[in-house]
Amino acid sequence: MSGVVRTLSRCLLPAEATRERSDSKERSRDRDAHQQERDARRRSREIDSRLSQERRSIRRLVRILLLGAGESGKSTFLKQMRIIHGKEFNQKALLEFRDTIFENIIKGMRVLVDAREKLGIPWQNTENEKHGMFVMAFENKAGLTVEPSTFQHYVPALRALWQDSGILEAYGRRNEFQLGESVKYFLDNLDRIGELNYLPSRQDILLARKATKGIVEHDFVIKKIPFKMVDVGGQRSQRQKWFQCFDGITSILFMVSSSEYDQVLMEDRRTNRLVESMNIFETIVNNKLFSNVSIILFLNKMDLLVQKVKEVSIKKHFADFQGDPHKLEDVQAYLVQCFNKKRRNRSKPLFHHFTTAIDTENIRFVFLAVKNTILQKNLEDIML
Template identity: 90%
Template sequence: MLRWLRQTTWDPLDIRVYGAARSTDPPPAGINPPSLSEFTKSAGTDTGSRVLVDARDKLGIPWQYSENEKHGMFLMAFENKAGLPVDPATFQLYVPALSALWGDSGIREAFSRRSEFQLGESVKYFLDNLDRIGQLNYFPSKQDILLARKATKGIVEHDFVIKKIPFKMVDVGGQRSQRQKWFQCFDGITSILFMVSSSEYDQVLMEDRHTNRLVESMNIFETIVNNKLFFNVSIILFLNKMDLLVEKVKTVSIKKHFPDFKGDPHRLEDVQRFLVQCFDRKRRNRSKPLFHHFTTAIDTENIRFVFHAVKDTILQENLKDIMLQ
């Protein structure tokens, strides 16, 4: 069995990545019935709308419609300290308020300024699908599950098979508080999949609200890739969320956050090349290549292709090591 250590920063494992990875094998849908049922009551409850209401207020953005002040207060009064799923009947009570708020230009403006605060990246999708999610008989689609964020707490292991070859993926939380737990996972790993959110070049960490997320990822990558424990370990860089990167480069200049960027900040290929170079420059050991892939985890075909490519890379690299021993 081949062991992979997978690490991400801030939102290390959301279900969309795991769901997409699992869908590389039967059943074709990629999500089994128990996984679906887990999300039946919860996929529509964490829409991030409370964050938007709070951000609108703190940013001093006026309401388009004054009656939405009451809708905002109604939503902010909701309490679920235990983080438990909300039953469909209860969630239905909030759908009119959520719909009205999402239709207000004040909330839309707050959403357009989301790089100034912490907001989940699937918020728009769930708010756009409120009518469907708010139905009493709502059952989450595969896309709902792929887009439902689920952060890794501690260490989680996933076993799956790609073309009859068993793999064990050891997923470690990327939050600063989780990093001291990594070292217990290092024994016997054959590869490290380092996953980065490629679109987060204009965002900061949740932990300190100052450190650029991409800079944090680069610093962690530098620490890991230059550790003597991993001299013979394949390092594979996943630059994820390319779908978001494609849209972001059109309007947000990476040069504002990385002054050393050379090229057209609104040209995707230039930005991609710069991102790969930033990580590649962190490596001191040049005897092994840096394998990298730009991925869109909610695109199961893309993930299927990438995971098969990664499988071949891992097998080839491990075969080379065996031959050299």
């Protein structure tokens, strides 16, 4: 009997072993499935956490858009933000600014030489006609740098021309043609800039003029709050790019060159520059997209306005001006009034500041006030 049992047991063992192996595999598959499910839930929680952090980060991000007509000072303001928040310019950037400055000087003098002739102003020294022809022959192909050794060839001619009363008289009538505002500063510093080992100072960088094409951004953090400042070209040809930057805007800093009340646009040579700024401001400030966006007006280039008010009557160009056209306070009040009238909804005060973008301390002080205004308005989102 026992032999039969043993024989049966030997016959049954493979079947039981197969079942055990099958059960073991099934348990293993269950464990793997449970582990995969746990891993999937963990990954899902991690993704949700990251998305939540990104949403909080996006809500906390203070996104400031710089808008305004060409040459209103937006790029200079952005340079100041870099300087104030400790992001120094590297060697490559300094060399690029040096090239821009060389071009600013030579092209600026070309404009003055051409204007002197068109305005019928005689040379003080007829020998300077040769220098004028030499500078007018300057040609720099796009993308090529002007080496210091090349620029040095032009320095004697530039120096002689800048001392000629004919060129100085043309400069005095610069509102009749298009001339960069920094040309005088650079020509006054020609000896320093003309040295072979010249590298631009901070002030040189702030005054270097190169039209912004496309979109330039600068990120910085103040008291753990992230800021993104966006500069978009202000020339008419660049303004279609503004719409690309309108999403998620916290605030708009609208820049105006307050001293340009006697100047016309480079683009059409007929439209008054200040009128153009007012028209752009009217479009922006009344746009429904910005109903919950703080718009702060920067009446820039105060240093130039202070000087111009003494020399040029604003009433010649804006007949409705009331007050003393040579009194700075009256002109400032009129400018604020002009822009304020462009707002359809004037139930809230117009936040505005008179600024000098090339003055680091002025911009440091003004931006502190602006930052507090922006943060107060957006405190709920920022604290989340």
